Amino acid sequence: MTKLFGFAMLLAATLIVLAIIGLVLFDLLLKGAGSFSWNFLTQFPRKGMTEGGIFPAIFGTTLVTLLSTLFAMPLGIGCAVYLHEYAVDNRRTRLIRASVRNLAGVPSIVYGLFGLAVFVEGMGMGPSVLAAGCTLGLLTLPSIIATTEEALRNVPRLSREGSLALGATRWECVYTVVLPSAVPGILTGLILALSRAAGETAPILFTGVAFYARYLPASVLDEFMALPYHLYILSTQHHAIEEVRPLAYATALTLLLLVFLLNLTAFWVRSRYKS
């Protein structure tokens, strides 16, 4: 009886979550699908953003997300390899682990302010794709470290010992046996971190996102438009909010599709390597 009750509760919880996702999607499709078109994805905004598309925002979000990965991937994987493969359990490494965990709990707006102080001002990058990419990279760092460590933990001890017993150094063992086996797990974590970075607004707010840019960024030192911020403007800051509402919905739909696509890729990578 209690078993049945537990099952019913779980089922109800699942259904509620699914219903919420369904409702959001349904709402977005209902109000945004009308404005969603190939032109919407490929054109610049026109007439004070009341017409045209969101191409520069898609481009900007893609660019800054890729840049953040470029920055966070080597740092995050390196840190995880150090923590899991080399570090002995002492005060210093415990401090590093605690810091990484705490970093994951820092609100994203604080990352934005940090990026403003360090990258934009301190290192003189100015508000730019580069500064925003670095800030987003920092934001994803803790989750990349955590998922990479998890992937390394899942490499069987027997594989490591097989390599070491042949006279491999620790690095040779990590590089030739451990990392290749951990690649699927690392990739999955990386893509999920990426999809989170793509949807963030606060960290790019002070570090390089533009209200409106007439041109695509020509270099990483230019400002850029981004989907989440564009959505924010269309829904709260625009001079004709009611008029652009369908565009806002279509933008939200695009962002959601982008994130969904990334998650799907992660799913695909994992299942492909498993077989």
Next chain:
Amino acid sequence: MKENIKMDVQGLALFFGKKQILKNINLSIPEGKITALIGPSGCGKSTLLRSLNRLHDLQPEARLSGKILLDGHNILHHNTNVVHLRRRVGMVFQKPNPFPMSVAENVAYGIKINNLCGKTEMQSRVEQCLRSSFLWEEVADDLEKSALELSGGQQQRLCIARAIAVEPEVILLDEPCSALDPISTAKIEELLLGLRGKFTQIIVTHNMQQAQRVADFTAFMYLGELIEFGETRQIFEQPVQELTKNYVLGHFG
């Protein structure tokens, strides 16, 4: 005993944390012969084996004291180059653990990381190792196939090929047949006997028939202590210790 001694364990004790696993082990491993370590599960035979190439270094809670001499040099000394030691003392594990690479790459792995030969020589060297481990006939046509597609017995022979490829002096075998069927086991035993003389082999086994079939010398361990060591025939037919006698007669185990 008039044999040349390859490895000499002297007063070895091993602790995991506070728990003592090995107590005052003294054991002289003759060169070029096969020595079997037997004893009931948990007696410390695998632990002793893993001390001989310092695989316990990976576990920070393991503490060793005493001496293990390899050609007269103490490998437990903190100045020992562990990487070099493990090249001289190879190992084959309980479960076959080929790397997720091709058959040829598995054999080439140790040769490459130890820079034992150039690219041109590699092919013939891989072939030679596969021949020595009686695997060549079976895999000659699919050297590029993933090693994970081989059968368990083939994988284990591949692991032996991989181990001898770096030309070690000693090979440690940790129950190498425990995951294999009788036919694969017979092949491995034939292989080990074929490698006799070229390498010093130390095999942990729970199978007393296997010890009698392959080993020149046998050491019987019980509860972390070495009870008796001698020629295999003597251990099984005229054991000195009562404990050894009871074990080899199958009274406990």
